[in-house]
Amino acid sequence: MTRFNDLFDRWAEDYDRTVAGLHPEYREVFAGYRAILEKVVQELGLSPGAKVLEIGVGTGNLSQLLLAAGLDVVGVEPSTQMRQGALAKLPDLALYEGHFLQLPSTIGLVDGVVSTYAFHHLLDQEKRQALTLLHRSVKPGGRLVFADTVFKNEDIRGQMRQEAKDKGFLQLANDLEREYYPLLEPLQQMFADTGWKAQFQQLNRYVWLMRADKQSS
Template sequence: MGKEFIELFEQWADTYDDTVTGHDIEYKEVFNHYERILTEVASKSIGHVLEFGPGTGNLTERLLAHGHSVTAVEPSPSMRKIAQEKLQDRAEVLDGDFLNYPSDKEIYTIVSSYAFHHLTDDEKAIAVASYGNLLRESGKIVFADTMYESVEAYEQAITDAKEKGFYNLAEDLEREYYTTIPVLRNIMESNGFSVSFERMNDFVWIMEGTKL
């Protein structure tokens, strides 16, 4: 469930906030409009929020600023420590992942930013089925992540990165489990969600699903 990438995030934890603010030229477009993306996710959320992959707590802070209570689940110990120090006692930051999470609270919205691609498509389907059982009618899933309109668009993104000399980005795109909007739409609708997609930059879309 994405645990194969924990070591990567252990190494990235101390510089993650610098990357999202555009200091890494290879990932500058990936994180273009980063603050707006977080704000959009927070503004689309309702009630108590379950957040997957909070990293250093940037989206968590935005959710709190919008008046939400948050339970955040982060598998990387280093990321989790930074988030806990940043957030103090304003939100729970617990060990877990997209399929291993506390379910003892009533959850109205499930959110994530820049993390759902750590699951294979089969794992994504298992996760969404689990969330469908957790959420009541009108409950929401709001995920911001890199995704593509087609397999061809995904392959072109890898080619473009290599042509620009962005070999770390190209390796990232090839190594992790980036998927397409048609695949995600099918997963969401098959599990009883209406779903829409909003493009935020050349890489990232916001997927907003509401349980029917």
């Protein structure tokens, strides 16, 4: 259970329509959604059979691409309705109830970890804890690839909030007020402090790719 569980339980049924661009408020957030998920798989750079942990699976769209790449996927998702959506699509997916700070104890070390559109649900202190925990959960030489909303600086975060209000996108404006979208520089610092060697790349007006490597020992 996480603080946004109710929201995602309610959103689950309609979620795939939103990512397809049918919800005007979120069209820009999900612009190029499929290409973003494909980029995450490509940047992971793992061979078939490698073990990947996916956190915040949602309705399983990234899991589907990971499985199609022949990867051994273990998914974690806190929302019951989202898990049901993912399993309806991918009945054989190894999917656990859990979240960034509560991973299944049985998974062991993984080759890679991925997550899309989920990391910003953590407070900054929790993001730091999650990066530490994931660094421990990945084999030496392993990789983390996230895609999620990040703002380059405080001015841009403020402008995007104002723009959402001006367009009458009140749901989006509300998200931008109450969720924990990080700023680029503190986020870069957080990855470095927790042992990751990270690179960042902007993918659309909201979403950045975070690719981080754990050094081989």
